[in-house]
Amino acid sequence: MSDTTRPDTARADLAKQAAAAPSLTARLPGLSALGPLLALILLVALGAYLNENFLSAGNVTNVLARSAFIGMIAVGMTFVITSGGLDLSVGSMAAFIAGVMILAMNALLPTMGVGVPLILAGMAIALGAGLLAGLGNGLLVTKARIEPFIVTLGTMGIFRSLVTWLADGGTISLDFAVRQLYRPVYYSGLFGIAWPIIVFALVAIAGQIAMRHTRFGRYCEAIGSNDKVALYSAVNVERIRLMTYVLLGLLVGLATVMYVPRLGSASGTTGMLWELEAIAAVIIGGTALKGGYGRVWGTVIGVLILSLIDNILILADLVSPYLNGTIQGVIIVLAVVLQRSKSSA
Amino acid sequence: MSAAPERVDAPVLELVDVRKSFGPIEILHGIDFALHAGEVHALIGENGAGKSTIMKILGGFLAPTSGAVRLDGKPAPYASGAQAEAVGVVVIHQEFNLAPDLTVTENIFLGRELGGLFLDHRAMRAGTQALLDELDSPIRPDSRIRDLPVSDRQMVEIAKALARKARVLIMDEPSAVLTHKEVEVLFRQIERLRAQGVALLYTSHRLEEITRLADRVTVLRDGAVVRQAGRGELTEDGMATAMVGRKLEDIYPPKRHHAGAVALEVRGFSVPPLVRDISFTLRRGEVLGISGLVGSGRTELAEGLVGLRAATGEILRHGVPVHVGSVREAAARGMAYLTEDRKEHGLLLDKNLTDNLTLSTLARFGTVFIDSGREEAALTRAIGEFDIRAPRRDMKVGNLSGGNQQKLLLAKTMLGDPEVVIIDEPTRGIDVGTKSQIYAFIDALAAEGRSVIVISSDMPEILGLSDRVLVMRHGRIAGELYGERLTENAVVRLVMGTNEQTSGSAAHV
Numbered sequence: 001m002s003d004t005t006r007p008d009t010a011r012a013d014l015a016k017q018a019a020a021a022p023s024l025t026a027r028l029p030g031l032s033a034l035g036p037l038l039a040l041i042l043l044v045a046l047g048a049y050l051n052e053n054f055l056s057a058g059n060v061t062n063v064l065a066r067s068a069f070i071g072m073i074a075v076g077m078t079f080v081i082t083s084g085g086l087d088l089s090v091g092s093m094a095a096f097i098a099g100v101m102i103l104a105m106n107a108l109l110p111t112m113g114v115g116v117p118l119i120l121a122g123m124a125i126a127l128g129a130g131l132l133a134g135l136g137n138g139l140l141v142t143k144a145r146i147e148p149f150i151v152t153l154g155t156m157g158i159f160r161s162l163v164t165w166l167a168d169g170g171t172i173s174l175d176f177a178v179r180q181l182y183r184p185v186y187y188s189g190l191f192g193i194a195w196p197i198i199v200f201a202l203v204a205i206a207g208q209i210a211m212r213h214t215r216f217g218r219y220c221e222a223i224g225s226n227d228k229v230a231l232y233s234a235v236n237v238e239r240i241r242l243m244t245y246v247l248l249g250l251l252v253g254l255a256t257v258m259y260v261p262r263l264g265s266a267s268g269t270t271g272m273l274w275e276l277e278a279i280a281a282v283i284i285g286g287t288a289l290k291g292g293y294g295r296v297w298g299t300v301i302g303v304l305i306l307s308l309i310d311n312i313l314i315l316a317d318l319v320s321p322y323l324n325g326t327i328q329g330v331i332i333v334l335a336v337v338l339q340r341s342k343s344s345a
Numbered sequence: 346m347s348a349a350p351e352r353v354d355a356p357v358l359e360l361v362d363v364r365k366s367f368g369p370i371e372i373l374h375g376i377d378f379a380l381h382a383g384e385v386h387a388l389i390g391e392n393g394a395g396k397s398t399i400m401k402i403l404g405g406f407l408a409p410t411s412g413a414v415r416l417d418g419k420p421a422p423y424a425s426g427a428q429a430e431a432v433g434v435v436v437i438h439q440e441f442n443l444a445p446d447l448t449v450t451e452n453i454f455l456g457r458e459l460g461g462l463f464l465d466h467r468a469m470r471a472g473t474q475a476l477l478d479e480l481d482s483p484i485r486p487d488s489r490i491r492d493l494p495v496s497d498r499q500m501v502e503i504a505k506a507l508a509r510k511a512r513v514l515i516m517d518e519p520s521a522v523l524t525h526k527e528v529e530v531l532f533r534q535i536e537r538l539r540a541q542g543v544a545l546l547y548t549s550h551r552l553e554e555i556t557r558l559a560d561r562v563t564v565l566r567d568g569a570v571v572r573q574a575g576r577g578e579l580t581e582d583g584m585a586t587a588m589v590g591r592k593l594e595d596i597y598p599p600k601r602h603h604a605g606a607v608a609l610e611v612r613g614f615s616v617p618p619l620v621r622d623i624s625f626t627l628r629r630g631e632v633l634g635i636s637g638l639v640g641s642g643r644t645e646l647a648e649g650l651v652g653l654r655a656a657t658g659e660i661l662r663h664g665v666p667v668h669v670g671s672v673r674e675a676a677a678r679g680m681a682y683l684t685e686d687r688k689e690h691g692l693l694l695d696k697n698l699t700d701n702l703t704l705s706t707l708a709r710f711g712t713v714f715i716d717s718g719r720e721e722a723a724l725t726r727a728i729g730e731f732d733i734r735a736p737r738r739d740m741k742v743g744n745l746s747g748g749n750q751q752k753l754l755l756a757k758t759m760l761g762d763p764e765v766v767i768i769d770e771p772t773r774g775i776d777v778g779t780k781s782q783i784y785a786f787i788d789a790l791a792a793e794g795r796s797v798i799v800i801s802s803d804m805p806e807i808l809g810l811s812d813r814v815l816v817m818r819h820g821r822i823a824g825e826l827y828g829e830r831l832t833e834n835a836v837v838r839l840v841m842g843t844n845e846q847t848s849g850s851a852a853h854v
Contacts, residue, residue: 213714214714214715215715218715225693226689229691230704231653232682233757234671234706234761235704292695
């Protein structure tokens with residue numbers, strides 16, 4: 001085709017500009033993208049100002065470890081939402097997986113005895129249950145072609161009622177001896193950093209890389225942006241969509257693995273409203289709810305913002321902690337309003 | 346002062362020396378056109394001749410750049426479609442204006458519901474039933490529009506226009522989606538309205554309908570009236586000739602005269618429900634044009650060939666039968682399709698140039714991680730090869746001009762290095778300068794030994810680019826034209842279905 005090209009200055013400039021500066025400016029997030037980060041910094045400053053214990057190692061570990069469960073789920077949710085989907089079932093799914101995991105470990109206890117193999121078996125069961133639950137959601141969305149909202153509204157109710165039924169309306173408790181063995185997975189750590197924080201950090205980094213630098217992430221954005229274009233561009237739309245739900249299910253399983261040792265039990269109220277916190281974190285972080293653009297590091301900041309508000313209210317004694325939901329709600333709405341004014345500018 | 350004798354045929358609605366420009370381009374050049382009471386006036390012309398623009402100006406949807414719209418000899422007192430309807434000038438659009446989730450009755454009375462505080466459902470339902478009875482239509486007033494076939498929706502549109510007590514009724518290809526029987530009902534209604542003194546404007550690509558219905562015919566070409574005639578003054582052949590009668594402009598590359606081995610053979614290919622039993626061959630280095638009306642199944646055929654639609658029949662590449670069940674499989678067989686709808690199916694408008702360019706071939710840019718350096722290099726190459734003019738490389742593709750979007754789409758399609766390229770409407774909505782560039786690209790593809798199928802509604806484009814032309818009608822191949830037989834007249838006859846030359850041209854290569 002070289003014979004069809006002809007000298008053209010605009011084009012030459014463009015080519016030169018590309019050769020000289022490999023679009024460094026394009027890689028830096030704009031000011032609007034930094035909004036959530038600024039909000040986080042302000043919150044930290046506010047917390048430090050209100051209470052001297054706020055920045056203590058104990059409190060920081062506490063906030064981060066509690067963020068970890070929602071955080072892992074929210075990273076998975078970022079992919080689902082980016083590709084134009086939604087999953088309302090994650091909170092109930094976590095409770096259901098926790099229930100199944102504890103019952104399975106209790107059942108295996110007589111044969112396997114208290115030991116690391118039993119813990120590993122429990123973890124494998126949790127991850128497997130998460131994978132299957134995500135697969136179920138994903139197949140209903142892609143193969144049965146039902147709206148994600150409807151599918152996961154349905155499975156949300158199913159998982160919630162199943163765990164309540166398994167617990168017979170009460171609580172499913174892990175055997176005391178096993179609990180003692182399992183406890184360090186939540187309460188202990190490496191170099192003074194708690195395990196949930198380490199796992200969350202790894203998940204977040206892997207998620208960020210997957211979103212920005214792999215075909216999977218690029219395809220998620222393409223599908224969320226316009227699934228017809230993705231289909232016409234030889235993207236396996238159904239498989240990518242299915243994979244987002246399976247990935248989210250796995251991450252819910254992983255979150256449960258980290259969560260069970262904290263209390264050693266599951267009940268009908270375990271993981272209540274986690275789905276809303278996860279979705280809120282994704283939206284606050286700058287991912288578009290209608291899909292097409294995902295920002296995993298933004299989701300991490302969103303999760304931290306939500307936990308910090310909770311933490312500051314408890315520490316500062318300024319406003320009743322009961323108003324936590326109000327403040328979180330205001331922030332979610334504000335985040336979307338800011339996003340909109342950004343996109344219309 | 347003596348009262349001038351009032352002319353019996355004073356026009357109800359007329360255009361006087363109307364010109365219309367979009368930006369710097371004038372697309373209507375001084376149109377004089379009049380609709381008279383009790384008359385059917387047919388407006389015919391090729392796609393892009395200006396029919397739609399004239400209808401939009403008559404219906405109040407567009408204002409002329411200069412000239413006058415007169416209703417009853419006075420300047421038309423409306424500036425919008427709704428105001429025009431209020432004074433009895435009603436347009437039935439090709440794209441229906443019906444709310445799909447409402448019932449027939451609710452649509453017909455939409456915006457002028459009967460009743461006071463509470464709706465008078467019984468009266469509205471009865472009124473709707475009366476209208477539908479007049480139309481001999483079996484449609485139930487309580488049906489939802491969503492559940493009705495397209496032909497029934499057309500009837501509802503007509504009923505809605507009748508309910509508006511139209512004095513002037515403008516119909517944009519109403520018969521295009523109707524069955525033969527429904528067309529008969531439509532014609533009876535048109536004749537009844539004519540007898541009642543309604544002024545009607547009728548457009549259709551079916552010239553036999555024009556002969557039967559029209560009391561007056563206006564032929565439009567390139568935004569100007571080239572012929573006006575009364576009933577019986579113009580044969581169907583004469584209409585076709587008047588519509589065409591234009592020299593090819595000099596923007597097309599010279600024709601190629603050699604073609605290589607057969608690259609693609611299609612046998613007994615059907616894409617339900619429309620496309621049936623298509624067979625053709627395509628050689629290396631050849632440009633095959635596919636012509637036909639919108640809705641004749643051209644796009645459906647192309648989408649079937651690349652696995653976007655379920656299809657039956659055989660596809661052979663280099664003589665070997667291949668299975669193509671998805672766009673990925675098509676790409677693996679060296680086949681690519683460039684969509685006609687670049688905004689909805691072709692490009693991610695809110696993504697940048699790079700993301701769009703590499704989307705369909707991303708697997709070639711790195712194994713685990715995407716190699717963004719190679720992506721940028723590919724974009725630099727594409728910008729050079731296809732002369733894409735973008736102010737910034739990281740801008741959203743939606744902010745590019747249509748021509749540059751099309752060049753980017755072409756670059757994206759060619760990045761997969763396909764041997765067989767199907768290009769649907771290669772120059773829709775782009776300017777003449779970019780058009781000739783795209784023609785040069787298409788010519789270069791053939792010169793490289795690739796096989797190109799060009800689907801186009803633009804007659805000069807089909808004739809200027811193609812070595813051979815297939816004409817589709819109602820989902821089948823109506824004929825094949827090449828060499829000396831490949832003339833605009835012959836193509837138009839096949840497209841329109843005026844039969845005398847069809848049999849002679851169906852020869853095989």
